[in-house]
Amino acid sequence: MSLASLGRAGGISDAERRDAADPLRHLRARFHLPEGTIYLAGNSLGPAPVAAFADMETALRREWAEGLVRSWNDAGWFALVGFLGDRLGRLVGAGPGQTVVCDSVSVNVYKALHAALALRPDRNVIVAEGGSFPTDLYVAEGVAATRPDIELKLEGVDAEKIEDLIDERTAVVLVNHVDYKTGELRDMAALNRLIHARGAIAVWDLCHSAGVVPVDLDGGGADLAIGCTYKYLNCGPGAPAFIYAASRHHEALSQPLSGWWGHAAPFAFERGYRPAGGIQRLLCGTQPILSMRVVDAGLAAIEDVEMAALRAKSLALTDLFMDLVEPVCRLHGASIVTPRAHAARGSQVSITFEHGFAVVQALIARGVVGDFRAPDMMRFGFAPAYLGYADVQAAAEAFNEVMTSGIWRDERFTKRRAVT
Amino acid sequence: MSLASLGRAGGISDAERRDAADPLRHLRARFHLPEGTIYLAGNSLGPAPVAAFADMETALRREWAEGLVRSWNDAGWFALVGFLGDRLGRLVGAGPGQTVVCDSVSVNVYKALHAALALRPDRNVIVAEGGSFPTDLYVAEGVAATRPDIELKLEGVDAEKIEDLIDERTAVVLVNHVDYKTGELRDMAALNRLIHARGAIAVWDLCHSAGVVPVDLDGGGADLAIGCTYKYLNCGPGAPAFIYAASRHHEALSQPLSGWWGHAAPFAFERGYRPAGGIQRLLCGTQPILSMRVVDAGLAAIEDVEMAALRAKSLALTDLFMDLVEPVCRLHGASIVTPRAHAARGSQVSITFEHGFAVVQALIARGVVGDFRAPDMMRFGFAPAYLGYADVQAAAEAFNEVMTSGIWRDERFTKRRAVT
Incomplete structure (x- = not known):
């Protein structure tokens, strides 16, 4: 048959x-x-x-090959991080100015964990899931390596349920919205309430929910979130990831990957780092524009x-x-x-x-x-x-x-x- | 006229x-x-x-659209970091297994500085150039922010000449091979000798020399190097950058962006981070494959x-x-x-x-x-x-x-x- x-x-x-x-x-x-x-x-x-084919043709032949260096402005390359970030944000319940498309998920986990730790300087525990997609845990280990005071506690290892690990020492809870292996979905709003009641910061990994499960970052009280664009968002192999921070945190937001794209005036070429005002301070370096250009087609395919x-x-x-x-x-x-x-x-x-x-x-x-x-x-x-x-x-x-x-x-x- | x-x-x-x-x-x-x-x-x-046009067509239509997820193996996507790294390495005097193409320059500066600091745990000064391309300095500030014991000393600020800043407290010297503003070229081998005589590690920024100035990383005794591929290497807007570490340092190499691509067995999905044996441990997360595919054409245009x-x-x-x-x-x-x-x-x-x-x-x-x-x-x-x-x-x-x-x-x- x-x-x-x-x-x-x-x-x-x-x-x-x-x-x-x-x-x-x-x-x-x-x-x-x-x-x-x-x-x-x-x-x-x-x-x-399908739209990615023509878009890439434009990006390659018109923007790069013909437009050359002026396309950073004229084709809007430099603004893509935020332009695409805002559109992606709409798919995960984020109002404008809180999401940027950039870097890899792993790099963004690193930024998000450091940012969360900086928001809770008097606490020193990262709580995560033992069954998490491993890179989240590997990166959490890397964060802990730069901060010897930090302790990592895992659901399934240090306690059966993540809720039992969150206490007054918990700075940040790094949690997957949908489990990459079992497909299990967490109740984001409920867990955020518990995390906040205990004074900690929530970092949500949306890799397996963005684009296919309703996500309400703003409404659900999320603090920070990261996710990828190459799964249910169909933006291409290894396409740049995204990172979200609720605007209430922007003023106090800091992270150590303080590259020039996160600077308040990247083209003033100042000697000292001065972070940009909003979500831009979660940016680091120059983004891979050709991969980035396909994010447009991925979002366009479902955003209407x-x-x-x-x-x-x-x-x-x-x-x-x-x-x-x-x-x-x-x-x-x-x-x-x-x-x-x-x-x-x-x-x-x-x-x-x-x-x-x-x-x-x-x-x-x-x-x-x-x-x-x-x-x-x-x-x-x-x-x-x-x-x-x-x-x-x-x-x-x-x-x-x-x-x-x-x-x-x-x-x-x-x-x-x-x-x- | x-x-x-x-x-x-x-x-x-x-x-x-x-x-x-x-x-x-x-x-x-x-x-x-x-x-x-x-x-x-x-x-x-x-x-x-010109070859980038046809290569991208192949990457988009045959590898992604037709090959889908199996292209990670069948089209060699996963291996591109090292395959392209070795070829790029030949252009900068690096023997195989010491260079990977990945992430942005800024992210790679972060890794390189942390790796250098880890190689010199008894020292706590980063020396750099006040006239450096600013992102190098911004990132050095970010590194120092995660390590409050670290001090940053700048040529043109703390002393007139970089040589005068390098002493027994210097862990790492971050230096541009060619100055992005003036076009001045440093003598890599001579400065490396001085840096090594004083017991420090050299990190070379090759952004403005790779592909156009003879670079002899191995012969010149370099420790670590980073650079971009979108200038004289013609690999596309924001194309993935590269990072080099001399093989003599591999065993002791560590860096905190410890994502799954740097794991010894990324597809074993182990819970704990176990770094890959060689240069791979400087990798972090999934790379933007479409941008990465163009690096091939950029290198091919000059490598013969x-x-x-x-x-x-x-x-x-x-x-x-x-x-x-x-x-x-x-x-x-x-x-x-x-x-x-x-x-x-x-x-x-x-x-x-x-x-x-x-x-x-x-x-x-x-x-x-x-x-x-x-x-x-x-x-x-x-x-x-x-x-x-x-x-x-x-x-x-x-x-x-x-x-x-x-x-x-x-x-x-x-x-x-x-x-x-």
């Missing part, structure tokens, strides 16, 4: 009817999706927005629809997938670890299975692209902007077929190689 | 004869240069290598010729320009501040003149693009890869005409606007 026919067994399927009625169906044409692929790895690297509509479809897609694969999982000893409750999950479905690596390889061979995280986690990301119900049904049927047939035992699929 | 005819007054000029005999003349076709422009701002932003040949032509071009403009400068109270001695300068000619801003504007209006740095510095960069002798002659004649005619007094040229 071919992949294309999977969702169509027995004439027009229910999934196809839902696609036909989907108010977001038009978004799919804004993305380039390879023939014969159902792409469920958009939680790792989002697909290319309501996040609530994206969320509703995301939940419907993940519900459908879980409904379809759960019986087969149960039969073969695989477990869906992503919470079923809507309020408790993002936009991915994670399934643990001892032979998950091989199952993912067998699915990829069938055109269903998910990914695998050691030791046993299969991850399937469902991006409502370019996936439909028939895609989900076809993916689920492929999954069930691979599990049921045991084809994953073939050595084509069990043989490991370096994975990213 | 039109720009095109300037260099051709009186039949075939000497400059044209030199162009015809130039062994590097073929390199010019590797760059896109706008019609009617003589581009002397390549020391700020280099022009586009001898740096000595580029240097010889660079000196000939700058000699010619200085010879042609010096009499007019003297007449109008302008001064060439770039040293005449070959051993003492890079590849730019800087001229101070009270009304330099207006002169640069008047030259731009004639298609001769240089730049201006407050309060009175005109900078003209001469890239031997794409400029010829006739270009230099035409630029010098335009300069002389603007100075002599006083056309720069026109308010079209005197009116200031934001400059980058």
Whole structure:
């Protein structure tokens, strides 16, 4: 049975009817999706927005090759950090002037942790999640290395629940909005209330929620946040990340990556550092403009629809997938670890299975692209902007077929190689 | 008199004869240069290598849009940092495994200074140049902010000559190979000997020498170096920078931006940071791949010729320009501040003149693009890869005409606007 026919067994399927009625169906044409692929790895690297091709042509040939150095002003290159930051901010509930697009997530975590520590000079504990995406923890270690007084306490190591680690010594709580492995979603507003009640600063990692889960940074009382743009925001491989700081903190904001782009007058070439007034002081050096130019197309592909509509479809897609694969999982000893409750999950479905690596390889061979995280986690990301119900049904049927047939035992699929 | 005819007054000029005999003349076709422009701002932003257009098409359409997440391995994205680093290393005298392309110059200065301080834990002074490109100083301030024991001493402030500031308390000397304003070139090997004799670590900023001045990091005994790729390396606006560490330091190397790309096993997703064995431990987070892909074309455009040949032509071009403009400068109270001695300068000619801003504007209006740095510095960069002798002659004649005619007094040229 071919992949294309999977969702169509027995004439027009229910999934196809839902696609036909989907108010977001038009978004799919804004993305380039390879023939014969159902792409469920958009939680790792989002697909290319079609507009990126023409935009890059303009950036390369008109702005760089023809405009040369004057494009820093004339093409608005220098202003991109804030121009794109404000637009991205709207997708995560941030009013203007609080978000900049720049650097990598790891570099921004470093800035955010230092900024938070500087806001709480009388405290010396960083609280984070033991199950965090590791770079957050590695960077927290790096921050602690520059400040020998700092202590790092981890959920899952020093206490079962993060709430139990937050006390009067806690300067900052670094927490993922959606867990990269399980897909679990935190209640941002509730945790912020607790963090603030105990006098600490919250730094939110939005890598797995920005662009697909409603985020209300301002309304939810967030202090600082960072996130990436290459997952559900579809801005290109390694595209510049973002950093947010609530305006109430701007006056006291400081961070040690005090490069010239964060200076109050970067082109005055003054000898001493004088931080810019607002969110700009979280900038450091010159940004990679060609990668930055694609952020425009990534944001444009989803910013004209309501996040609530994206969320509703995301939940419907993940519900459908879980409904379809759960019986087969149960039969073969695989477990869906992503919470079923809507309020408790993002936009991915994670399934643990001892032979998950091989199952993912067998699915990829069938055109269903998910990914695998050691030791046993299969991850399937469902991006409502370019996936439909028939895609989900076809993916689920492929999954069930691979599990049921045991084809994953073939050595084509069990043989490991370096994975990213 | 039109720009095109300037260099051709009186039949075939000497400059044209030199162009015809130039062994590097073929390199010019590797760059896109706008019609009617003589581009002397390549020391700020280099022009586009023609190969970048097709490379970007491949990166966008084949690698990202079609290859999607598997391109991290299949298209070698993850390895670019080191693959490009080694190639760039060859251009600055660095053997393989000592250079990575990543992040911005400012971020790399931060890493390099921290790494140097960690190599000299019993010392606490950073020595730098008061006339340094400011971001180096701003970042040094940021480093000092995380380490209250650190003191910053500046050439031109705390002593006239940098040599007089280096003593047994000096941990690290941060120094520019070529001065961004005056174009002055330091003797790297000699200064390294002095720095090492006094027990300190040298960090070289190669922003204004990489790609145009012979640099011998290994042979000259350098410890650490950083530099940018968007000036004489022509890798695109804000393209990722580079960082070098001599292999003898690798084992003891540490820096606080300890993100996952610097981990010994980034895809093992371990909880604790364990630094990679070699130069990789100077990496931090995910790199902007589309900008990174253009570094290939920038390097390819010059890496098959001898740096000595580029240097010889660079000196000939700058000699010619200085010879042609010096009499007019003297007449109008302008001064060439770039040293005449070959051993003492890079590849730019800087001229101070009270009304330099207006002169640069008047030259731009004639298609001769240089730049201006407050309060009175005109900078003209001469890239031997794409400029010829006739270009230099035409630029010098335009300069002389603007100075002599006083056309720069026109308010079209005197009116200031934001400059980058």
